[in-house]
Amino acid sequence: MLNLKNIKKDIISGSFLRRMGVFLGGNVKLFIFAAFFLLSGYCIYLWYAYVYNYQWSESKKMEYLATKDKEVTFNRKRFQDIVDQEQKKTQEYEKEIDMKKDIFGIK
Secondary structure, three states: OOHHHHHHHHHHHHHHHHHHHHHHHHHHHHHHHHHHHHHHHHHHHHHHHHHOOOOOOOHHHHHHHHHHHHHOOOOOHHHHHHHHHHHHHHEEEEEEOOOOOOOOOOO
C-alpha cells in the first residue's frame, strides 16, 4: 500500500527530484525516443482527425453555403461601366498631341 506521508516527505525533501534526475540522466536517449514517438503519434492522430476524416454537421454545411452565396455576386452594369472607362482612357492615350505655339519663345 502507498504511504502518502513518505511520498510527501520525499517530494518536499528533494530526494524525489534527485531520483528523477538520475533516472533521466541515465536514460536520456530512451526518454527522448519515447517523447518523440508519443508526439509523432499525436500529430498523426490530429492529421487524420482534421484533414483525412473531417465531418461537418448539417448546420455548418448550410452556414457555409449561405456565406458563399452572399460573396459571389456579379454586377454586370458596374463591370460594363469600368470596361467603358478603360476604353475611353485607351482612346485618349492614342490621340496625337497638338503642339501649340511656344508661349515662352524658346526655339
